[in-house]
Amino acid sequence: MKEQLALLRELQNIDLELDEITTKKEEIVGRIQENTGFLDKLVDDLNSQKEELEEIRALQSQKKDDLKEINENLTMRQKRLRDIGSTKEYNAVEKEIESFKKSSEQTEEELLHLLEVIESTQESIKEKEDKIIQLREGIAADEAEAEKRLAELDAIINKLTNRQEEARGQVSKRVIHKYDFIRSRRPGLAVVACKNGHCEGCFMALPPQQYIEVQRGNTLEICPSCNRILYFWEDALGESSASDAMEA
Numbered sequence: 001m002k003e004q005l006a007l008l009r010e011l012q013n014i015d016l017e018l019d020e021i022t023t024k025k026e027e028i029v030g031r032i033q034e035n036t037g038f039l040d041k042l043v044d045d046l047n048s049q050k051e052e053l054e055e056i057r058a059l060q061s062q063k064k065d066d067l068k069e070i071n072e073n074l075t076m077r078q079k080r081l082r083d084i085g086s087t088k089e090y091n092a093v094e095k096e097i098e099s100f101k102k103s104s105e106q107t108e109e110e111l112l113h114l115l116e117v118i119e120s121t122q123e124s125i126k127e128k129e130d131k132i133i134q135l136r137e138g139i140a141a142d143e144a145e146a147e148k149r150l151a152e153l154d155a156i157i158n159k160l161t162n163r164q165e166e167a168r169g170q171v172s173k174r175v176i177h178k179y180d181f182i183r184s185r186r187p188g189l190a191v192v193a194c195k196n197g198h199c200e201g202c203f204m205a206l207p208p209q210q211y212i213e214v215q216r217g218n219t220l221e222i223c224p225s226c227n228r229i230l231y232f233w234e235d236a237l238g239e240s241s242a243s244d245a246m247e248a
Contacts, residue, residue, distance in 0.1 A: 002217040004175050005231040008191045009239060011167040014160050015183065021153050021160075028146045035142065039135050046128045053121045060114045067107045074100040175220060182228060192223070193233035200233070202226035 077097045084090045168176055182190035192201035194214045199206060204225035206214070214221045214230050221230040 007167050007171050012191045014164045018160055035139050063111050070104045191229045194230045195233040199223040201228040
């Protein structure tokens with residue numbers, strides 16, 4: 001059983017390292033996706049702002065046409081005023097002239113405001129375009145680095161997986177089933193040391209007789225508190241990590 005427990009410890013080291021590498025890969029991909037998502041949103045905002053600018057320009061064009069029409073009507077009324085003989089009609093045309101003057105002034109103010117909005121929007125669009133260029137360049141560089149790093153991690157995963165399969169093949173089905181069951185229910189350590197009569201997983205004391213059995217290493221012992229597989233701590237002295245073992 002001691003050999004089986006040693007294989008389990010090696011298998012656990014491999015599994016933990018694979019878990020860590022998988023997390024690193026997810027973080028790398030997640031950062032790229034986050035940056036790409038931010039870029040997509042920025043592009044959408046830019047397109048929306050460009051559409052808004054076109055709408056403002058269309059409104060500006062309409063206001064210019066309105067102003068032209070108002071001023072033409074104003075000129076016509078002013079010319080007509082010189083030829084009017086009736087006081088009543090004269091007063092009526094004067095009111096029209098005043099109304100057209102107010103409309104002209106109001107439309108000119110609206111056009112000035114629209115011009116300011118257009119200039120401000122154009123500046124914002126330029127800023128976004130520059131930011132998008134910089135972000136795309138940064139993402140391209142990050143993706144190149146990420147691709148290189150992911151390839152390195154995949155190579156490590158491939159080596160670890162090969163050794164994982166070898167180790168699993170050397171452990172009895174009953175022990176592997178127990179190990180897999182514990183890992184499925186309790187992420188992290190499924191196999192823990194037992195030292196000074198205590199489980200190093202939950203730090204609870206073991207029954208004295210069970211601690212003796214753990215020291216002997218002839219049977220598969222399970223912690224009655226946390227249900228992890230137990231081994232005597234001295235049996236693991238000198239063992240290396242999964243990566244160290246593969247590099248050796």
